[in-house]
Amino acid sequence: MSSTVARGLPRRSERRRARSARPVWMEKPGIAVQALKTITIAAIVLVMLYPFVYVIATSFASAKGLTTDFFPTDFTLEAYRSILSGGIINHALLVSVGVTVVGTVLSVLFTTTLAYGLTRTKDVPGAKVSLYVVLFSMLFSAGIIPQYLLVKYLGLLNSYWSLIIPGLISAFNLVVVRNFFMDLPSELLESARMDGAGDVRIFLRIVLPLSKAVIAVIALFYAVGYWNNFFNALLYISDTGKWPVQLILNQYVIQSTPLTQLQNPKAVPPPAQSLQMAVVVLATAPILIIYPFAQRYFTKGVLTGAIKG
Numbered sequence: 001m002s003s004t005v006a007r008g009l010p011r012r013s014e015r016r017r018a019r020s021a022r023p024v025w026m027e028k029p030g031i032a033v034q035a036l037k038t039i040t041i042a043a044i045v046l047v048m049l050y051p052f053v054y055v056i057a058t059s060f061a062s063a064k065g066l067t068t069d070f071f072p073t074d075f076t077l078e079a080y081r082s083i084l085s086g087g088i089i090n091h092a093l094l095v096s097v098g099v100t101v102v103g104t105v106l107s108v109l110f111t112t113t114l115a116y117g118l119t120r121t122k123d124v125p126g127a128k129v130s131l132y133v134v135l136f137s138m139l140f141s142a143g144i145i146p147q148y149l150l151v152k153y154l155g156l157l158n159s160y161w162s163l164i165i166p167g168l169i170s171a172f173n174l175v176v177v178r179n180f181f182m183d184l185p186s187e188l189l190e191s192a193r194m195d196g197a198g199d200v201r202i203f204l205r206i207v208l209p210l211s212k213a214v215i216a217v218i219a220l221f222y223a224v225g226y227w228n229n230f231f232n233a234l235l236y237i238s239d240t241g242k243w244p245v246q247l248i249l250n251q252y253v254i255q256s257t258p259l260t261q262l263q264n265p266k267a268v269p270p271p272a273q274s275l276q277m278a279v280v281v282l283a284t285a286p287i288l289i290i291y292p293f294a295q296r297y298f299t300k301g302v303l304t305g306a307i308k309g
Contacts, residue, residue, distance in 0.1 A: 054072075057072045076270075079277070083282075088248065089279065092248045093282065097286075099160060100223050103164040103226040107170070108218060111174055116203050120199065167225065177214055181211070189207075228246060229244075230246035230247045253276045
């Protein structure tokens, strides 16, 4: 018994020394530290959520409700009724939805086909040079004026295509998709080729089904980019009837242009601040609703070598 205790004492002392040698941040936090962490995290969450809640509350506030400095009260739907009955916001939302859907589909199509084509050139002389040329031409542009002249000479001014074609393929997304395709098992593709499948069939039946995660990620990136892009519309669209909602947001909220055109002329105008925040909510809500549903694909898309089979 005494020998057992004697053998156990060094072990306890060693454990104590090991505990004392560990850094402070590796020790199990006490109740006070855990409480401090909880309070700190809760404060950060409140600081980050307050602007969103304030914008939404202001969009629903009436003139009486905006008299308080900290948080609006006395909510109403007059701001949304006024701008949605005016017609401009409705049309701008339809333009943004159409540009986002068509642009995302075309961008994903061209990005995946180009990325797959760049992976099938291993034995082609000068394949790496062509890859570098493609990426170099996408990463560096000639500037705003040459790009505007190119769009003008192509006859795309005041066209919805001017909001899609200039940003059709992203070099970053192209590299991500190409690396994903490079990690696909070559044996699987070669076996399909031995069974008589061509490149198009292999791409549609094998490559794309195995690449759902990365396609979902780049589709979300493209959709967010098309939805939030107002600079191309500012450059190429002079017809106000073709403005997307982000350009409406820039003109009437950031540039403080009078909001009379957005309102229903027959209705009593609500406060300008409520109208501005209502436009912000309508321009932000669709992408905020879609984003959480695609969030689960992020991990799968980043792990480009992970394939379920």
